Amino acid sequence: MPLHTEELMLNMGPQHPSTHGVLRMVVTLDGENIVDVQPDIGYLHSSVEKMMEHRTYLQNIALVDRGMDYLAAMANEEVWVLAVERLGRIEVPERARYIRTIMLELQRISSHLLWLGTFGIDLGAFTAFLWCMRERERIMDLFESATGGRLHHVYFRIGGVYDDLPEGWTDRCAEFCDYLLDRLPEYDELLTGNPIFLARTRGVGVLPLERAVAMGASGPVARASGLAYDVRRAHPYEVYDRVQFDIPVRTEGDCYARYLVRLEEMRQSVRIIRQCLEQMPAGEIRSKVAVTLRLPKGEVYARTESPRGDLGIYLVSDGGERPYRVKIRAPAFSNLYALTEMMRGWKVADVIAILGSIDIVLSDVDR
Amino acid sequence: MADPQYLPRSQVLPLDRALEIIDALPGGGVILTKVEEVLNWGRAASVWPLTFGLACCAIEMMQAYATRFDLDRMGVIPRATPRQADCIIVAGRATIKIAPIVRRLWEQMPEPKYVISMGSCATCGGPFYYDNYSILKGIDQVIPVDVYVPGCPPRPEALIEGFLKLQDKIKKEPFLRRRIQAAAAAQAGG
Numbered sequence: 167m168p169l170h171t172e173e174l175m176l177n178m179g180p181q182h183p184s185t186h187g188v189l190r191m192v193v194t195l196d197g198e199n200i201v202d203v204q205p206d207i208g209y210l211h212s213s214v215e216k217m218m219e220h221r222t223y224l225q226n227i228a229l230v231d232r233g234m235d236y237l238a239a240m241a242n243e244e245v246w247v248l249a250v251e252r253l254g255r256i257e258v259p260e261r262a263r264y265i266r267t268i269m270l271e272l273q274r275i276s277s278h279l280l281w282l283g284t285f286g287i288d289l290g291a292f293t294a295f296l297w298c299m300r301e302r303e304r305i306m307d308l309f310e311s312a313t314g315g316r317l318h319h320v321y322f323r324i325g326g327v328y329d330d331l332p333e334g335w336t337d338r339c340a341e342f343c344d345y346l347l348d349r350l351p352e353y354d355e356l357l358t359g360n361p362i363f364l365a366r367t368r369g370v371g372v373l374p375l376e377r378a379v380a381m382g383a384s385g386p387v388a389r390a391s392g393l394a395y396d397v398r399r400a401h402p403y404e405v406y407d408r409v410q411f412d413i414p415v416r417t418e419g420d421c422y423a424r425y426l427v428r429l430e431e432m433r434q435s436v437r438i439i440r441q442c443l444e445q446m447p448a449g450e451i452r453s454k455v456a457v458t459l460r461l462p463k464g465e466v467y468a469r470t471e472s473p474r475g476d477l478g479i480y481l482v483s484d485g486g487e488r489p490y491r492v493k494i495r496a497p498a499f500s501n502l503y504a505l506t507e508m509m510r511g512w513k514v515a516d517v518i519a520i521l522g523s524i525d526i527v528l529s530d531v532d533r
Numbered sequence: 534m535a536d537p538q539y540l541p542r543s544q545v546l547p548l549d550r551a552l553e554i555i556d557a558l559p560g561g562g563v564i565l566t567k568v569e570e571v572l573n574w575g576r577a578a579s580v581w582p583l584t585f586g587l588a589c590c591a592i593e594m595m596q597a598y599a600t601r602f603d604l605d606r607m608g609v610i611p612r613a614t615p616r617q618a619d620c621i622i623v624a625g626r627a628t629i630k631i632a633p634i635v636r637r638l639w640e641q642m643p644e645p646k647y648v649i650s651m652g653s654c655a656t657c658g659g660p661f662y663y664d665n666y667s668i669l670k671g672i673d674q675v676i677p678v679d680v681y682v683p684g685c686p687p688r689p690e691a692l693i694e695g696f697l698k699l700q701d702k703i704k705k706e707p708f709l710r711r712r713i714q715a716a717a718a719a720q721a722g723g
Contacts, residue, residue, distance in 0.1 A: 180631060180634055181583075181585050181615075181634065181638055187586060187587070187588070187591070188587060188631055208628075208630055209628060209630050209631045209634075210587065210588060210625075210626070210628060210631070211628055211630070211667045212626060212628070212661055212665070212667060212668055213661075213664075213665050213666050213667045213668070216664065216665070216666065217661070217663075217664045217665055219664075220663070220664040221664075228660065229660065232589060232660055232661075232685070233661075236588060236589035236592065237592065280592070280595075283599075284595075295599065296599055296600050297600075299595070299596060299599030299600045299601070300599075300600040300601070302596070303596070303600065303601045306596075316593070316686075316688065317589055317592060317593060317686050318589070318685065318686070528588075529588055529589070
């Protein structure tokens with residue numbers, strides 16, 4: 167005789183240590199099994215798109231740092247200045263493009279390190295958090311000496327970057343690359359072969375390739391499901407067409423594959439930084455652009471590969487000093503959309519592992 | 534005269550007059566203050582905050598807990614539930630949607646409780662003050678704030694300074710006197 171069970175609704179968040187911010191999930195359970203998950207977002211909606219219509223193109227650089235994905239401020243600045251430069255047909259000096267690429271890859275490493283640390287905490291490995299934060303502090307030092315800011319840099323400018331790299335910065339950056347490559351095997355020892363970590367991630371939260379595409383997932387989440395797509399390769403910006411790097415792809419689509427993809431991406435980022443440091447020419451870092459910049463009437467879509475995936479900005483200009491309309495295509499929002507697919511059928515204890523593995527930032531989801 | 538054992542508590546312990554009696558005793562006030570100092574020394578050295586990150590400042594808050602800055606050495610150990618926390622760090626911008634939840638978390642915390650407002654957004658709305666329809670213009674509209682930490686976002690050192698300021702504040706509090714008054718008020722009300 168089948169056992170009669172009743173469904174239970176469980177509320178997770180908005181204050182929950184592992185929701186990575188202020189996400190609320192309404193989980194419907196049948197015993198221990200997840201029947202349905204409905205994410206409730208909007209707890210961090212900052213009305214950035216509306217605010218951008220009231221600020222000049224230059225002022226908006228400071229706003230996209232804070233209003234969008236705050237773990238990857240450089241990536242936000244990049245997509246914004248890229249959109250403005252494409253619409254205004256503004257040239258960027260070679261040196262600035264190399265500096266930007268280095269900064270973007272450093273930002274990717276720092277974002278992935280923070281993800282790795284918090285994912286470790288979610289699964290009970292506190293040491294991973296402390297180790298990742300140790301490495302991240304070094305990147306913060308690099309950022310601080312070059313840009314003056316630890317988290318929000320406001321370093322990119324329309325037509326270049328704010329200032330040249332300080333003396334000795336490239337040496338310190340190269341030193342950090344060696345340091346990080348030395349440390350990455352430690353994480354392999356700590357997590358990759360750890361039986362508890364494997365039991366909680368391998369085969370858990372599988373997202374098949376066709377569902378990942380249908381849900382609009384991008385970045386490491388899609389690449390872990392077998393989609394060999396990277397905006398840096400498909401639509402190169404800055405100097406990504408001049409450097410050699412691999413796109414790590416896994417086909418399993420589970421939490422463990424997403425972990426492996428991000429770990430490999432850090433190695434590839436180091437590779438890109440090293441090539442950029444070698445190739446970087448001397449010269450100008452900013453072309454002359456008026457402070458009260460007026461863009462021609464028109465519209466443009468710029469897309470970049472942020473640490474979380476395909477980050478795009480759709481910009482409409484009516485010929486004035488301020489944008490007429492800005493639409494942000496946030497990767498974390500689309501990845502969160504695939505969450506329900508990943509969670510259905512798993513146990514309630516896997517909620518944390520699956521949510522942690524997609525690396526959402528609520529500021530990116532809600533904007 | 535009745536046996537004091539069988540008298541109601543209010544007649545044995547005249548809480549509403551307790552402070553008066555203590556101050557009238559020779560050296561009573563001094564002893565009370567000394568006991569308070571010892572208690573406050575202990576309380577200040579173990580401020581346990583709630584892990585509640587709203588936005589960007591939460592990342593700097595995590596850095597402050599982690600390797601280089603290590604807030605643990607100040608006795609600051611994060612707790613995951615408001616029932617075990619002494620202090621809430623409002624780290625980041627609070628929206629109108631999250632405001633009632635912050636208020637409820639604060640209400641769930643046991644007395645005595647403190648609030649640190651970390652960053653410009655939590656203090657006054659920060660860069661989201663103008664042209665914005667969704668951000669609360671300062672968390673002090675919802676809960677009372679003890680320490681404001683400026684910055685966008687504040688460095689981990691700034692947060693540590695905020696905790697040191699909070700510890701100074703705790704050390705100066707007339708903790709026992711307040712507790713006796715609160716107990717007297719509760720007794721009179723009950």
